[in-house]
Amino acid sequence: xxxxxxxxxxxxxxxxxxxxxxxxxxxxxxxxxxxxxxxxxxxxxxxxxxxxxxxxxxxxxxxxxxxxxxxxxxxxxxxxxxxxxxxxxxxxxxxxxxxxxxxxxxxxxxxxxxxxxxxxxxxxxxxxxxxxxxxxxxxxxxxxxxxxxxxxxxxxxxxxxxxxxxxxxxxxxxxxxxxxxxxxxxxxxxxxxxxxxxxxxxxxxxxxxxxxxxxxxxxxxxxxxxxxxxxxxxxxxxxxxxxxxxxxxxxxxxxxxxxxxxxxxxxxxxxxxxxxxxxxxxxxxxxxxxxxxxxxxxxxxxxxxxxxxxxxxxxxxxxxxxxxxxxxxxxxxxxxxxxxxxxxxxxxxxxxxxxxxxxxxxxxxxxxxxxxxxxxxxxxxxxxxxxxxxxxxxxxxxxxxxxxxxxxxxxxxxxxxxxxxxxxxxxxxxxxxxxxxxxxxxxxxxxxxxxxxxxxx
Amino acid sequence: xxxxxxxxxxxxxxxxxxxxxxxxxxxxxxxxxxxxxxxxxxxxxxxxxxxxxxxxxxxxxxxxxxxxxxxxxxxxxxxxxxxxxxxxxxxxxxxxxxxxxxxxxxxxxxxxxxxxxxxxxxxxxxxxxxxxxxxxxxxxxxxxxxxxxxxxxxxxxxxxxxxxxxxxxxxxxxxxxxxxxxxxxxxxxxxxxxxxxxxxxxxxxxxxxxxxxxxxxxxxxxxxxxxxxxxxxxxxxxxxxxxxxxxxxxxxxxxxxxxxxxxxxxxxxxxxxxxxxxxxxxxxxxxxxxxxxxxxxxxxxxxxxxxxxxxxxxxxxxxxxxxxxxxxxxxxxxxxxxxxxxxxxxxxxxxxxxxxxxxxxxxxxxxxxxxxxxxxxxxxxxxxxxxxxxxxxxxxxxxxxxxxxxxxxxxxxxxxxxxxxxxxxxxxxxxxxxxxxxxxxxxxxxxxxxxxxxxxx
Numbered sequence: 001x002x003x004x005x006x007x008x009x010x011x012x013x014x015x016x017x018x019x020x021x022x023x024x025x026x027x028x029x030x031x032x033x034x035x036x037x038x039x040x041x042x043x044x045x046x047x048x049x050x051x052x053x054x055x056x057x058x059x060x061x062x063x064x065x066x067x068x069x070x071x072x073x074x075x076x077x078x079x080x081x082x083x084x085x086x087x088x089x090x091x092x093x094x095x096x097x098x099x100x101x102x103x104x105x106x107x108x109x110x111x112x113x114x115x116x117x118x119x120x121x122x123x124x125x126x127x128x129x130x131x132x133x134x135x136x137x138x139x140x141x142x143x144x145x146x147x148x149x150x151x152x153x154x155x156x157x158x159x160x161x162x163x164x165x166x167x168x169x170x171x172x173x174x175x176x177x178x179x180x181x182x183x184x185x186x187x188x189x190x191x192x193x194x195x196x197x198x199x200x201x202x203x204x205x206x207x208x209x210x211x212x213x214x215x216x217x218x219x220x221x222x223x224x225x226x227x228x229x230x231x232x233x234x235x236x237x238x239x240x241x242x243x244x245x246x247x248x249x250x251x252x253x254x255x256x257x258x259x260x261x262x263x264x265x266x267x268x269x270x271x272x273x274x275x276x277x278x279x280x281x282x283x284x285x286x287x288x289x290x291x292x293x294x295x296x297x298x299x300x301x302x303x304x305x306x307x308x309x310x311x312x313x314x315x316x317x318x319x320x321x322x323x324x325x326x327x328x329x330x331x332x333x334x335x336x337x338x339x340x341x342x343x344x345x346x347x348x349x350x351x352x353x354x355x356x357x358x359x360x361x362x363x364x365x366x367x368x369x370x371x372x373x374x375x376x377x378x379x380x381x382x383x384x385x386x387x388x389x390x391x392x393x394x395x396x397x398x399x400x401x402x403x404x405x406x407x408x409x410x411x412x413x414x415x416x417x418x419x420x421x422x423x424x425x426x427x428x429x430x431x432x433x434x435x436x437x438x439x440x441x442x443x444x445x446x447x448x449x450x451x452x453x454x455x456x457x
Numbered sequence: 458x459x460x461x462x463x464x465x466x467x468x469x470x471x472x473x474x475x476x477x478x479x480x481x482x483x484x485x486x487x488x489x490x491x492x493x494x495x496x497x498x499x500x501x502x503x504x505x506x507x508x509x510x511x512x513x514x515x516x517x518x519x520x521x522x523x524x525x526x527x528x529x530x531x532x533x534x535x536x537x538x539x540x541x542x543x544x545x546x547x548x549x550x551x552x553x554x555x556x557x558x559x560x561x562x563x564x565x566x567x568x569x570x571x572x573x574x575x576x577x578x579x580x581x582x583x584x585x586x587x588x589x590x591x592x593x594x595x596x597x598x599x600x601x602x603x604x605x606x607x608x609x610x611x612x613x614x615x616x617x618x619x620x621x622x623x624x625x626x627x628x629x630x631x632x633x634x635x636x637x638x639x640x641x642x643x644x645x646x647x648x649x650x651x652x653x654x655x656x657x658x659x660x661x662x663x664x665x666x667x668x669x670x671x672x673x674x675x676x677x678x679x680x681x682x683x684x685x686x687x688x689x690x691x692x693x694x695x696x697x698x699x700x701x702x703x704x705x706x707x708x709x710x711x712x713x714x715x716x717x718x719x720x721x722x723x724x725x726x727x728x729x730x731x732x733x734x735x736x737x738x739x740x741x742x743x744x745x746x747x748x749x750x751x752x753x754x755x756x757x758x759x760x761x762x763x764x765x766x767x768x769x770x771x772x773x774x775x776x777x778x779x780x781x782x783x784x785x786x787x788x789x790x791x792x793x794x795x796x797x798x799x800x801x802x803x804x805x806x807x808x809x810x811x812x813x814x815x816x817x818x819x820x821x822x823x824x825x826x827x828x829x830x831x832x833x834x835x836x837x838x839x840x841x842x843x844x845x846x847x848x849x850x851x852x853x854x855x856x857x858x859x860x861x862x863x864x865x866x867x868x869x870x871x872x873x874x875x876x877x878x879x880x881x882x883x884x885x886x887x888x889x890x891x892x893x894x895x896x897x898x899x900x901x902x903x904x905x906x907x908x909x910x911x912x913x914x
Contacts, residue, residue, distance in 0.1 A: 197673055201771040210735025215758040216654055216786055216857030220750035221730075223740035226759040230690035230781075237684060273678075278667025278777075281811040283680035293677035301672040302683040303774050308761030309782055314658040314819050316784050316858075317760050320735075324687075325766055327773050329673055354738040362771050400673030401773075 005134040005448040009441070012134075016444070017113075019049070020126045023088075024106040024115040030066060030089035030156045039152050042088040043067050046125070046150050053133050054141075055148065061168060063160030066152030070171070073146045079455055081145035082377070083172060083414065084132075085404065086125035086180035087154035090117035091429045098431035112434040120428035121181040123435035124420040124443065125150060128180040131447025143455035147174055151404075154181070157364060158404055165411040176377040176415050177408045178450075183422030185266075187436065190385035190393040192378055193418040195296070198330030198368035199401040200340050200361075204232065204347060207356040209320040212308070219318045223354040226307040229322035232357070235350045236300055236326075241284050243300045245346045251333045255288075255296055262395050263291050295397030299329045300343075329399060336365035366403035371415045380453045381417050388446055419450060462591040462905040466898070469591075473901070474570075476506070477583045480545075481563040481572040487523060487546035487613045496609050499545040500524050503582075503607050510590050511598075512605065518625060520617030523609030527628070530603045536912055538602035539834070540629060540871065541589075542861065543582035543637035544611035547574035548886045555888035569891040577885035578638040580892035581877040581900065582607060585637040588904025600912035604631055611638070614821060615861055622868040633834045633872050634865045635907075640879030642723075644893065647842035647850040649835055650875040652753070655787030655825035656858040657797050657818075661689065661804060664813040666777040669765070676775045680811040683764040686779035689814070692807045693757055693783075698741050700757045702803045708790045710827075712753055719852045720748050752854030756786045757800075786856060793822035823860035828872045837910045838874050845903055876907060 009016075028042035029035045043060060050058045050071040060067035066089065074081075093103035093116045101107040103116035113123065135142055149172065153160055165172055185191035208223040238244050255263070268291050270282065284293045293299075307322025309315035328339050344359045351357035371378055373395065385393040405416040421439040422428060466473075485499035486492045500517060507515045507528040517524035523546065531538075550560035550573045558564040560573035570580065592599055606629065610617055622629055642648035665680040695701050712720070725748055727739065741750045750756075764779025766772035785796050801816045808814035828835055830852065842850040862873040878896040879885060 199773065201773075208736060208740075213734060214857065215756070215760065215784060216855070217751065218734065218856075219756040219758040219786060220741050220754055220856065221739055221747045222734055222736045223738075224759055226762045226781075227690070227694060230687045230759065230762065231694075231696070233684070233687035234691035237688070239688070277670060277675065277679055279665060279679045279811065280813065281680075282678055283665075283811045284677050290678045294674065297677055299672070299676040301676040301773070301775055302681055302687065302765070303672065303772055304765030304767050304776060305683045305687065305779065306763045306767045308759070310761050310763045310780075314782070314784060314821055315760055316656070316658075316758070318758060319761060322762065323767075324683075325771070327672060327771060329676060329773075354736070354740045356737065364771055398673070399675075399677065400671065 004138040006445055008134045008138050009130065009444050013441070016130050020113070020123065021106040023122050023126060024117055025104055027093070027104045027116075028089050028152065029092045030153055031092050039066050039089055043069050043152055046088050049129060050148060053129065054136055061164055063153070063164050065160060068152070068164055069148065069150040071146075071148035072171075073142055075141050075145055079144040080175040081147060081173070082451070082454060083147040083149050083174040083177045084128055084180055085149050085177050085408070085416070086128065087121045087151045088125065089152040089155050090120070090122065091155050095431060100432055108437070111437050113437065113440070114432060114434045116433055118433050118435040119422050119426040120433065121154065123440060124180045124182075124422065127421065127440050127443035128447050130444040131451065134444065134448050135451060143452045147172065154404070158407070161404060161407050162411065165407065169412065172412055174412065174414050176375070176417060178377070179405070179416050179418045180420050182418030182420035183424070183426070185394050185396055187423055187439075188389070190389045190391070191396045192382050192385070192393050194373060194395055194397050195332065195368065195370035196398040196400060196402045196405055197298070198334060198336055198406070199327060199364065199366045200330065200336035201327045201364060202340055202343060202362055203360045204229070204324040204326065205321070205358045205360060206232065206307075206323070207321045208354060212320050213318040215316040215318045222318060223352070224318050225322040225355065226319045228352060228355045229305070229307060229324055232347065232350055233302060233305065233324050235346070236302070240286050242286065243298070245300065245342050247342045248298070248300070248339065251335070251338075252298060253332045255292060259296070260292065263295065264289065266291055266394050266396065294399045296331055298331050298334055301327050301329065303327055329401065330368045332368045332370045334368060336367060366401050367406040367410070369402070369405035369409060369416070371417065375415055375417070377415070377417045377454060381419055381450060384446055384449045384453055388442065388449065419446070461595040463902055465591045465595050466587065466901050470898070473587050477570070477580065478563040480579050480583060481574055482561055484550070484561045484573075485546050485609070486549045487610055488549050496523050496546055500526050500609055503545050506586060507605060510586065511593055518621055520610070520621050522617060525609070525621055526605065526607040528603075528605035530599055532598050532602055536601040537632040538604060538630070539908070539911060540604040540606050540631040540634045541585055541637055542634050542865070542873070543585065543607045544578045544609065545582065545607050546609040546612050547577070547579065548612050552888060557889055565894070568894050570894065570897070571889060571891045573890055575890050575892040576879050576883040577890065578611065580897060581637045581879065584878070584897050584900035585904050587901040588908065591901065591905050592908060600909045604629065611861070615864070618861060618864050619868065622864065626869065629869055631869065631871050633832070633874060635834070636862070636873050636875045637877050639875030639877040640881070640883070642851050642853055644880055644896075645846070647846045647848070648853045649839050649842070649850050651830060651852055651854050652789065652825065652827035653855040653857060653859045653862055654755070655791060655793055655863070656784060656821070656823045657787065657793035658784045658821060659797055659800060659819055660817045661686070661781040661783065662778070662815045662817060663689065663764075663780070664778045665811060669777050670775040672773040672775045679775060680809070681775050682779040682812065683776045685809060685812045686762070686764060686781055689804065689807055690759060690762065690781050692803070693759070697743050699743065700755070702757065702799050704799045705755070705757070705796065708792070708795070709755060710789050712749060716753070717749065720752065721746065723748055723851050723853065751856045753788055755788045755791055758784050758786065760784055786858065787825045789825045789827045791825060793824060823858050824863040824867070826859070826862035826866060826873070828874065832872055832874070834872070834874045834911060838876055838907060841903055841906045841910055845899065845906065876903070
């Protein structure tokens with residue numbers, strides 16, 4: 001059986017790559033207003049492809065900006081329904097001068113496809129479609145019920161995602177979500193993703209006077225905003241690296257011994273890790289390994305600070321204002337709004353009487369996401385990867401934030417299985433983004449096996 | 458006797474103002490390369506004026522940039538020699554659009570002369586010369602030996618001052634220096650200046666990685682430069698406002714009970730002071746009054762801080778570098794270079810192992826200056842002011858730094874008596890700088906009395 005779809009994929013690889021290159025040539029950068037027509041063109045291209053594939057229901061779900069390409073192929077009431085998620089928009093390509101070949105003229109060299117979106121997410125999205133195609137062409141129809149949901153706003157933070165899902169709850173109902181956006185631990189190391197972190201953001205503003213002052217006249221008498229903010233900023237962590245905001249860890253799900261063992265099984269070379277970022281030493285919350293911290297422990301990050309004189313040389317000023325940017329990476333069951341409230345309480349408690357200190361909340365909060373390790377769709381993914389690579393997949397977690405997983409979970413009650421082939425060296429969001437041909441082949445074949453494995457007997 | 462020079466000054470006031478306006482029309486802004494010819498023109502104007510006054514020896518002492526106008530009138534071996542200091546260069550006039558009348562077209566309104574340099578320092582310098590002139594025209598010669606030293610680089614930090622004094626030690630030898638650059642406590646409140654603060658400057662640089670990092674991937678594992686710097690910046694002071702650098706206060710001369718009583722006699726309205734700068738509360742080293750702190754206690758001032766993301770909204774970055782500007786205001790007997798060494802030691806002691814932390818010293822250090830309260834030339838100034846205003850002069854100190862006083866003290870062993878009429882509302886260095894006609898009159902008369910009082914019987 002598997003030989004059939006593998007042979008189909010082999011025979012049609014050239015056609016598939018040519019079709020992918022068509023999609024990659026459309027500069028659908030959602031952040032650029034001048035590319036709105038191209039973004040829509042990419043949506044229409046994907047919709048047309050779904051129709052060509054034989055998907056009976058295909059439509060564009062309109063949003064305030066870019067449409068969601070939706071498709072539905074119901075094959076059997078007895079079978080589960082999977083919704084395949086991906087996005088057809090891409091990051092802007094600049095800085096253009098750093099690209100070896102133009103970002104929207106896909107080129108193959110060294111066994112890789114180079115283009116903006118080659119990996120994130122057109123390459124991955126299209127590989128999933130090729131897998132479905134191979135199943136359909138060799139068996140007549142998919143082995144389970146499929147829904148397709150390809151958005152065009154992922155690279156601008158998916159502002160329409162929640163609204164469009166809420167407005168189409170019944171249409172989108174499914175048993176679980178398969179994300180064709182995501183990655184593997186490494187080229188020869190498959191993995192499944194158990195969780196992603198949440199996010200919340202704010203800015204602390206300090207004012208101590210109405211104008212910058214002469215440090216000789218006022219430095220000994222009027223508070224300095226930079227000094228005040230530095231002292232406040234220093235209160236957010238203990239010297240050994242724990243977050244010192246009261247209640248910050250209260251809702252954190254502690255790692256089980258089983259989870260810690262699982263993480264400990266993931267190779268981690270400290271020297272190599274430090275060298276890769278040019279750091280002297282590791283840092284962070286005591287009591288947890290580096291991977292435990294990166295994957296399963298929350299952080300409070302000071303993203304930026306500024307105040308007073310920043311030029312060359314000397315200016316003898318007592319600054320009257322200073323600012324601090326903060327984001328937190330959250331883990332289950334921390335709530336972004338509650339964490340912001342705790343930060344506000346912390347600031348109120350530590351703000352000195354001589355300064356006006358405010359906390360400004362930013363939009364864009366995201367809840368953390370986690371999938372049960374015994375979820376059948378995750379187990380199936382694991383088995384397919386084990387079979388395909390001939391080795392056990394790692395169970396990994398993402399320190400980053402992918403709000404979509406949590407949104408589907410919250411709005412549809414459907415857990416997400418990440419099943420995609422982004423690689424650590426794909427250079428997504430950067431010049432010379434690429435996708436290994438080998439990974440494209442693996443992903444198409446993996447989707448055939450995975451969708452087949454998800455079918456009930 | 459005094460009536461003679463007062464009458465002379467009254468009769469010649471119009472001539473004197475016209476001459477001053479000539480000098481004010483020369484745009485001798487030493488910071489502007491395109492004004493170098495005007496700076497020299499101002500030097501030549503002042504030299505010509507000294508010659509017209511009858512000063513026997515007048516010359517330009519050349520430096521690497523702008524000449525010092527030097528004059529010498531020896532009258533009697535039995536008399537002391539005073540060197541009168543001032544400067545003929547001015548600050549640049551911008552922003553021009555904020556001037557009510559053009560900066561280099563002097564205008565009189567509301568009893569004030571408006572022009573760049575009207576107070577700082579052409580008006581004060583020229584008033585001193587008018588005083589000398591009145592003495593000379595009514596008595597034939599000055600009552601004491603006089604040297605004149607008018608530089609053209611004060612507004613760019615007097616870089617040639619030390620070298621030109623060292624190269625002309627014998628020529629410049631004197632018993633004390635009278636500065637025609639300086640100010641009074643208020644329009645109706647005369648004062649003598651007992652001290653000015655010294656200065657030293659440096660920058661602390663923190664690096665934790667070779668590039669900014671993704672806070673989701675690295676925030677829990679690699680140190681954050683902004684957080685590291687904030688925690689370091691917070692160590693420079695105790696929570697209650699003392700400088701926490703070991704040894705910082707070791708050389709500080711403690712105020713005597715007499716000095717504290719003297720400072721306590723100076724009126725200080727806390728509410729008015731706070732309102733004038735838009736501050737909520739006073740701040741600073743415990744155990745000292747606000748004026749004690751501003752005048753006689755050293756400070757360590759954080760002039761600026763920056764690192765990471767400073768734009769609008771959110772960027773989830775773990776910053777790899779951050780920077781802090783520091784200056785200290787020093788009091789006798791603190792040494793700038795020693796204080797910088799203490800800061801370096803403090804930083805080395807508090808720098809964490811995960812960061813590369815460097816301290817970059819800046820040039821422009823200045824030693825603090827103080828004059829003995831029983832110095833005869835200071836006592837004479839006090840008596841003249843008491844007589845002229847009919848009230849006791851305040852003994853004040855400057856929180857700011859005037860390196861010239863310390864340079865004369867160090868290079869010539871000559872103490873400086875500030876005897877000039879800048880006022881808190883003169884708007885020096887700002888648009889609409891002005892000099893009260895009343896102060897011009899007072900200063901000319903004060904110089905007649907002061908030089909006379911300095912003569913030995």
